[in-house]
Amino acid sequence: MTPQETARRIIHANNYLTLSTADQAGRPWASPVYFTPDGGLDFYWVSRPDSRHSQNLTARPEVAIVIFDSQVPVFHAEAVYLTAHAEQVPDADLPPCTEIYRSRLPELTIFTPEHLQPPNPLRLYRAHATEASVLLNDAGPDLRVPLDLPI
Template identity: 55%
Template sequence: MPDRAETARQVIADNLYLSLGTADAAGTPWVTPVFFSPDGYTDYYWVSSPDTQHSRNLTERAEVGIAIFDTHAVVGAAEAVYFKATARQVPDEKLPSALAIYNNRLPEAKHFELAELLAPAGFRLYRATVVEQSVLVRGGDPELGKGADSRLIVTL
């Protein structure tokens, strides 16, 4: 049996973007890709304008859905990791340590400075904290297949 938690860790390490699913106060969904930096396997950081749809949605609802997957995988060979999480803007007092984590994955020439993430600047740092992690199980999986793709909860 494949080590599904190890597969999930590899998917996270190999990919630079996550698909972030948010919803507004009325429940209208919105999904957007964002560059991310992980902090272990429980916290994920990204930078966005507070004026974007997903950032505005987070002021209404902290609950998010996240998927990380290889968009270049051939049909039938994809691996994916899914998260249920809560997300919010990082408070100003926690920005220095959180920014160090975020910048760690960026090329040095692309690093953000603290001043770029504080009002009145146009960007903010956000963090999603995982509530549940799961992986894709293909429908034809010889051990866990159910005929249709499904998810399996894992601990990373």
């Protein structure tokens, strides 16, 4: 399996990513969020604008993301690492982006564009990957391999 194929498998096998943000002063914050991938370049999640990670995005849209299975045995880890630019999805982009987000699981069909606008409390967010790598499980020391985008 190529590194690109391994990365795709990891992304599609996991429902949560760890989103790492920083506030205006550079203090880091990491949050697990349920996500839907879109072609290996964009990653969508729903959150409250007043959550710490959402507020951090307003100050600093640059984020780091890791996607991995925390249940694998020790020394069998694989992960996808991303550097990305994140934002709240603008209202004009909500219809197509909401369809993408909703496409992963039937439970997500409750999220309509209207559900993700005021006065409702949740918004749709998107991270656009600018750099990616994969941690390969090769039974040796950590081996991170750069990836071409889209994954």
